[in-house]
Amino acid sequence: MALQTSFFKKNFDLSLFKGNSSELYNIGYSLGYKDFEKTAFRCREMFEEAGLSEVECIPIPADGTSAAMDFVMPMAWEVEDASLDIVGPEPLEEHITDLNIDRFCVANRCPPTPSEGITAEVVLWEDVMAGADASGKIVLCLKENPIGTHHQIIKKGAAAIVSGYSEAGKELGDATFWINGSGFPYWYHTKDDKVIPCFSIPLRKAARIAELLKKNGTLVMKAVVKSRLYSGQLYTVTGIIPGIEPDEITLISHIYEPFLNDNYTGAAAHAEIARMIRKGIQSGKLPPLKKTVRFVVSMEQYGTAHYFEKHVKEKRTLLAINVDGISYDTKKTGRPVYVYTSPYFLPSCTDLILGMYARQELSEYPLKVLPGDLGDDSFVSDRTIGIPTHYFICHPGKYHHNSLDRFDDITDWKTAADLTCFIAAFVSTIASADKEELTKMLSDSVKLAGEEISQKAEKIADAVQKGKLPSGEATERLSEFGRWMKGVLEAFKRFDPTVDIKEAVEKLDGVILNETSRLSEEYPPVKRPLTRAERYAANMLIRRTAMGIPASLARVPAHERFEHAPGREFILNWLDENTNLLAAMRKTSMVFDSEYPKEKEIKRFVRYIRELEKYGYVSVRYLRTYTYEDIVNSLKSLGIKAGDKVIVHSSLSSMGHVEGGPETVCRALMDVITYDGLLMMPSFNMYRIFQENRSAYYDHVETPAGTGAITEYFRKIPGVLRSLDVSNAFAAWGKDAREFLKDHHRVPTMYYGSPLQKLEEADGKVILIDCPNSFTFAHVVELTNKVPCHSLRTEEYPAKLPDGRMVKLRTWSYRSAACPLFEAGSVPGKELPEFLELEPEKLYPPTVRIYGMLEKDGLLKYGYIGDAPAYSFKLKDWRRYHETMMRDGVPDLGISGCSVCPVRPRVNERTVETDWDDENMRLKPDTDAFTGDIM
Numbered sequence: 001m002a003l004q005t006s007f008f009k010k011n012f013d014l015s016l017f018k019g020n021s022s023e024l025y026n027i028g029y030s031l032g033y034k035d036f037e038k039t040a041f042r043c044r045e046m047f048e049e050a051g052l053s054e055v056e057c058i059p060i061p062a063d064g065t066s067a068a069m070d071f072v073m074p075m076a077w078e079v080e081d082a083s084l085d086i087v088g089p090e091p092l093e094e095h096i097t098d099l100n101i102d103r104f105c106v107a108n109r110c111p112p113t114p115s116e117g118i119t120a121e122v123v124l125w126e127d128v129m130a131g132a133d134a135s136g137k138i139v140l141c142l143k144e145n146p147i148g149t150h151h152q153i154i155k156k157g158a159a160a161i162v163s164g165y166s167e168a169g170k171e172l173g174d175a176t177f178w179i180n181g182s183g184f185p186y187w188y189h190t191k192d193d194k195v196i197p198c199f200s201i202p203l204r205k206a207a208r209i210a211e212l213l214k215k216n217g218t219l220v221m222k223a224v225v226k227s228r229l230y231s232g233q234l235y236t237v238t239g240i241i242p243g244i245e246p247d248e249i250t251l252i253s254h255i256y257e258p259f260l261n262d263n264y265t266g267a268a269a270h271a272e273i274a275r276m277i278r279k280g281i282q283s284g285k286l287p288p289l290k291k292t293v294r295f296v297v298s299m300e301q302y303g304t305a306h307y308f309e310k311h312v313k314e315k316r317t318l319l320a321i322n323v324d325g326i327s328y329d330t331k332k333t334g335r336p337v338y339v340y341t342s343p344y345f346l347p348s349c350t351d352l353i354l355g356m357y358a359r360q361e362l363s364e365y366p367l368k369v370l371p372g373d374l375g376d377d378s379f380v381s382d383r384t385i386g387i388p389t390h391y392f393i394c395h396p397g398k399y400h401h402n403s404l405d406r407f408d409d410i411t412d413w414k415t416a417a418d419l420t421c422f423i424a425a426f427v428s429t430i431a432s433a434d435k436e437e438l439t440k441m442l443s444d445s446v447k448l449a450g451e452e453i454s455q456k457a458e459k460i461a462d463a464v465q466k467g468k469l470p471s472g473e474a475t476e477r478l479s480e481f482g483r484w485m486k487g488v489l490e491a492f493k494r495f496d497p498t499v500d501i502k503e504a505v506e507k508l509d510g511v512i513l514n515e516t517s518r519l520s521e522e523y524p525p526v527k528r529p530l531t532r533a534e535r536y537a538a539n540m541l542i543r544r545t546a547m548g549i550p551a552s553l554a555r556v557p558a559h560e561r562f563e564h565a566p567g568r569e570f571i572l573n574w575l576d577e578n579t580n581l582l583a584a585m586r587k588t589s590m591v592f593d594s595e596y597p598k599e600k601e602i603k604r605f606v607r608y609i610r611e612l613e614k615y616g617y618v619s620v621r622y623l624r625t626y627t628y629e630d631i632v633n634s635l636k637s638l639g640i641k642a643g644d645k646v647i648v649h650s651s652l653s654s655m656g657h658v659e660g661g662p663e664t665v666c667r668a669l670m671d672v673i674t675y676d677g678l679l680m681m682p683s684f685n686m687y688r689i690f691q692e693n694r695s696a697y698y699d700h701v702e703t704p705a706g707t708g709a710i711t712e713y714f715r716k717i718p719g720v721l722r723s724l725d726v727s728n729a730f731a732a733w734g735k736d737a738r739e740f741l742k743d744h745h746r747v748p749t750m751y752y753g754s755p756l757q758k759l760e761e762a763d764g765k766v767i768l769i770d771c772p773n774s775f776t777f778a779h780v781v782e783l784t785n786k787v788p789c790h791s792l793r794t795e796e797y798p799a800k801l802p803d804g805r806m807v808k809l810r811t812w813s814y815r816s817a818a819c820p821l822f823e824a825g826s827v828p829g830k831e832l833p834e835f836l837e838l839e840p841e842k843l844y845p846p847t848v849r850i851y852g853m854l855e856k857d858g859l860l861k862y863g864y865i866g867d868a869p870a871y872s873f874k875l876k877d878w879r880r881y882h883e884t885m886m887r888d889g890v891p892d893l894g895i896s897g898c899s900v901c902p903v904r905p906r907v908n909e910r911t912v913e914t915d916w917d918d919e920n921m922r923l924k925p926d927t928d929a930f931t932g933d934i935m
Contacts, residue, residue: 003429005361007285008421011276014413017420020046020268025260025407031108033062033076033232036256040235043255043267043297050275052239052295060299060306063231064191068306069548074109074188076232079225082106084162084199087119088220096209097201103258104403107146107179107198109188110225117224118197120159122213125149134158138221141165142206146198151184154194160223161198164206168398173204176403178258185564186551188302192558197225236298236307241277243289247316249431251293252377253323254300260407262396265327265416270295273424280428291318291431304377305548312385318495319348319430320389322377323423327416328394336366337419340391343372344591345573346381347487348388349495350430352448353441361422365415371591374549374569383573384547388491392419438499442492446504449485450511456481457515463593464523472526474519480590482512532654532770533602535867537582539656541621542575542609555615565608580623581609622657626866631658631668634865638767638872645678645764647756652709654770655866662713670733678734680759682707682776683715687727690797690910697798698726698809700934705731723755724934726797727811730755738935746923746931748792748916749812750779757784760875770868772836772843772851777875778822781882787898789815791905792916796929807930810915813905820903821885821895822846846890850881
């Protein structure tokens with residue numbers, strides 16, 4: 001079935017198209033909302049002139065408060081004047097910039113300064129990030145986009161921002177980047193957000209100012225902005241070509257920006273497409289439309305959200321087409337024409353034929369057909385909105401939001417005409433297709449899908465061979481791609497429920513089976529153990545409770561708003577009652593042929609989901625939930641009983657979802673061990689506060705434990721004591737807790753008399769809840785065996801006692817390099833003992849062997865606490881094996897013992913001479929460290 005592109009090329013009116021584009025551009029270039037309103041009214045006239053029915057201007061409140069979906073509508077804005085000058089040490093005669101020189105010199109919706117302006121010293125943002133004070137100053141940004149840093153700069157107390165950022169960098173150093181937003185966490189700030197004046201100047205000017213600042217040591221600027229933010233109004237303009245059926249195909253574009261190509265030519269294209277389709281139908285050159293074709297022009301994303309929030313409840317939209325930036329000159333921008341299908345998670349029956357038609361009709365252009373995204377106005381393909389969306393754009397590349405994107409400078413009217421005609425032909429064909437024609441499209445799609453799957457199999461195999469993808473994931477990735485292809489065929493039912501897709505789907509199933517079987521033979525699937533974060537994410541089923549992708553976080557108070565997690569658009573859209581969070585994140589990786597998400601990425605997204613849940617954007621259900629009774633029973637199965645003296649190292653996230661979180665875990669531990677026993681946990685700072693801030697001090701009460709959620713909760717429980725050590729304090733509970741902790745600050749951190757060494761003497765045990773590498777007692781073994789890589793009390797730090805006194809405390813110096821014996825190399829999974837096969841961390845070979853010997857000799861108990869593998873054994877039993885390896889090394893692995901190790905303690909600005917008399921096992925009498933009682 002061929003497109004009737006030739007009809008549209010014959011009837012395309014270039015003069016009318018250019019005239020409409022130019023008229024909209026000249027009105028909207030002023031950036032003021034009064035003129036923005038005029039562009040909307042002119043669009044309405046264009047739609048009426050093109051013969052559209054039901055044309056209307058739908059008002060949108062521009063007040064910084066009203067929200068549609070999760071987009072808070074920006075406030076209306078006018079700017080009368082703006083200027084930026086250097087006034088000290090010596091004033092310059094010329095303005096750095098002003099509104100008459102450069103219309104883009106102030107950020108969109110920039111707030112006014114006081115009438116006298118802001119006069120302040122200049123500081124580089126890179127210096128602020130390194131610790132320089134920004135309070136009351138004008139921050140100069142050379143490399144960072146202020147859209148992303150505005151919020152951070154405000155938090156630093158700055159008075160204003162001057163940006164030299166450009167997406168083009170030095171290549172277009174004399175151009176100004178148009179700053180189209182300063183909101184957090186999304187484009188536009190709300191009425192509740194704090195904003196400061198923001199200027200944009202060319203990169204070369206900004207670089208000269210930075211040089212002048214460096215030369216003089218100080219620089220003073222004066223910034224003046226006369227602007228007004230107020231509650232106003234914008235409009236969405238819409239109209240239709242009615243079809244036989246009310247179901248709609250909708251074209252979308254945006255206005256309210258100061259560029260011809262972004263996107264006044266898109267709005268003009270709407271009018272021209274409408275005019276040509278109506279002319280073709282009236283003349284009998286084109287068939288009547290079965291589906292209604294709607295045209296929508298509004299503010300990008302925000303106005304589109306406002307329109308569709310109501311429209312999806314009233315009308316059934318089968319397909320949307322986003323027309324954005326179709327007129328850029330690809331030779332000047334260096335970018336191809338991009339044609340995006342609908343996203344994998346919401347396929348359209350037109351996805352495959354769109355690519356086929358585009359390659360046929362646009363063959364003279366550099367072209368890329370890609371899976372759909374959720375940017376700009378194509379976000380309506382979000383599953384909570386449910387409109388499959390195609391997206392056409394000639395990307396501006398380095399000219400994006402650039403002052404050199406002036407009328408006609410980087411515009412190619414032939415490209416604009418060809419794309420407009422192609423889109424018109426495609427829309428006309430799809431909107432007029434009957435059952436017979438849809439069946440023909442289905443047949444074409446089956447063939448195209450088979451070819452796509454075969455090509456995908458080859459690409460996956462090539463990626464595996466080049467080491468870009470793990471071989472064990474090959475089949476899974478191809479199967480997921482095959483599911484999308486099947487989704488395209490199944491989507492024909494959306495257009496016409498009477499179309500028979502059974503035979504087509506069965507045929508494609510055969511192709512998928514053949515290709516996956518072939519790939520599976522060459523690269524057999526491999527199931528690897530899940531990591532801690534993966535296990536947690538795999539346990540989460542998430543239901544979205546709000547329409548649209550979280551954007552402005554309208555439900556969240558301004559001071560509590562948080563940064564969005566990368567990839568949220570796709571990840572959130574894969575979630576459903578059958579797809580857990582881990583699967584959703586992996587599916588997103590498959591779309592982009594990237595590696596599966598790492599621990600850090602998963603943990604961040606889990607935190608993001610919890611924040612969204614807090615404010616009602618999602619609800620979370622856990623596949624497995626563990627109770628207090630579950631934890632108690634697991635502890636007892638590890639041999640833990642009343643009266644035991646135990647140190648616990650833990651990972652709460654690895655345990656899965658525990659009802660009551662860390663409180664439940666602590667209560668279970670305390671109830672099993674009882675007050676007659678001893679429960680100890682690490683409460684380590686590990687020098688962290690001093691690494692982050694040189695002037696920091698350790699606060700015995702307030703400094704948090706950096707050893708997990710359980711340990712941080714435990715130390716705050718009434719009755720729990722904490723030893724005094726700035727790096728490696730311990731918290732303990734039980735009738736003898738004071739005796740174990742009271743002397744910690746008077747002895748070396750991991751030596752004789754330390755809490756852990758006392759625990760060993762008391763026949764103490766350890767419980768490791770998915771922390772096999774976090775076994776601190778190993779350091780006690782090392783220091784009591786006089787290893788040369790640690791020192792005794794040779795670092796000194798300031799500390800605050802519970803009574804408020806400031807004192808000096810001593811702690812150990814950790815080794816300056818990794819231990820060649822216990823921190824070198826890793827063990828492949830196949831060499832792990834059976835009880836460690838689910839262990840996510842890569843263990844060190846000697847550590848694995850010690851676990852293996854403990855298990856072989858019946859000295860280790862293992863099982864699960866929640867989802868986490870857990871191990872329990874006595875400290876003294878570990879010591880025997882550890883000391884043997886320290887003495888002899890591991891000869892078959894080529895690892896020597898400690899006596900020949902070259903690693904020594906670290907030396908830094910905190911290093912001092914030890915105050916420990918090791919010969920007499922006591923503090924030197926002249927120590928200036930605090931040695932009094934705190935318990």
